[in-house]
Amino acid sequence: MTTQRADARRNYARILAVAEAEVAAHGADASLEQVARTAGVGSATVRRHFPSxxxxxxxxxxxxxxxxxxxxxxxxxxxxxxxxxxxxxxxxxxxxxxxxxxxxxxxxxxxxxxxxxxxxxxxxxxxxxxxxxxxxxxxxxxxxxxxxxxxxxxxxxxxxxxxxxxxxxxxxxxxxxxxxxxxxxxxxxxxxxxxxxxxxxxxxxxxxx
Missing domain, CATH: 1.10.357.10 (Tetracycline Repressor, domain 2)
Structure with a gap:
């Protein structure tokens, strides 16, 4: 359970860092799918942390x-x-x-x-x-x-x-x-x-x- 929570925190931080870079490069139209690919996670993982x-x-x-x-x-x-x-x-x-x-x-x-x-x-x-x-x-x-x-x-x-x-x-x-x-x-x-x-x-x- 502790490992899962640690993994979730790392995924959250990674997704957010990638999203900030994507927003800087492409503005508010940054692709959620590209964020997921760059962060090395699935789209479902992105949406679990950020529903929209x-x-x-x-x-x-x-x-x-x-x-x-x-x-x-x-x-x-x-x-x-x-x-x-x-x-x-x-x-x-x-x-x-x-x-x-x-x-x-x-x-x-x-x-x-x-x-x-x-x-x-x-x-x-x-x-x-x-x-x-x-x-x-x-x-x-x-x-x-x-x-x-x-x-x-x-x-x-x-x-x-x-x-x-x-x-x-x-x-x-x-x-x-x-x-x-x-x-x-x-x-x-x-x-x-x-x-x-x-x-x-x-x-x-x-x-x-």
Whole structure:
């Protein structure tokens, strides 16, 4: 019995890891059959752990939310609050741009689904609030910008670019433009002295947008 439980846990973890890679490569249309083949299990095993495509997508979504929350918590001790916030926004953009179709696939279709989405949003917001607060205190973000604003901004960018030939590159270009919009910069220069044509957030956490 213990061996069976251990095997089930390993299968679950393997299926979820493969599913995340498939979603990154193919979006919400990732094939459950391909997930099963790549994970080295039968389709029945996949469906035993995840009865529907939606259940599998929700599990992938939840796992990525967990990772983004951990990333946000880790970044709260970074020396540069502005760079820390930009690094997290870049990570969120990376995921949002790769998870094509996830927004439509996870649209609430019932009260239970709404509760799930709201719980994930609340969890993500709670993890990011300290990052935004530190950036605001450092003068890197204008007053009035909220965590909800930032998540909505990245979600909108991902939805607007998912049909482009290179969604990730276009998403990061738009993120760079948006970052300048939330920065307290009346003279047209991003915080830290970088001109509008300078490095972007997608060039790495050590660069200035």
């Amino acid at each position: 495509r939606r259940a599998l997508l929700e599990a992938v979504f939840d796992q990525r939310i967990d990772a983004l929350c951990v990333r946000a918590t880790d970044l709260t001790v970074a020396d540069d609050p502005r760079a820390a916030l930009l690094e997290w926004l870049t990570a969120l953009t990376d995921y949002a741009a790769s998870a094509r179709g996830m927004a439509d696939a996870l649209l609430p279709d019932g009260a239970g689904d709404t509760d799930h989405v709201n719980a994930c949003s609340a969890r993500l917001g709670s993890a990011v609030d300290p990052l935004l607060t530190r950036a605001r205190q450092a003068g890197a973000v204008t007053d009035g910008v909220t965590t909800t604003d930032l998540i909505a901004m990245v979600t909108g960018i991902a939805l607007a670019t998912e049909q482009r030939p290179d969604p990730a590159a276009e998403a990061h270009r738009l993120l760079s433009l948006a970052v300048r919009g939330i920065s307290p910069d009346p003279g047209g220069t991003a915080p830290g002295g970088t001109a509008p044509g300078g490095p972007t957030a997608s060039e790495g956490p050590t660069k200035r947008a």
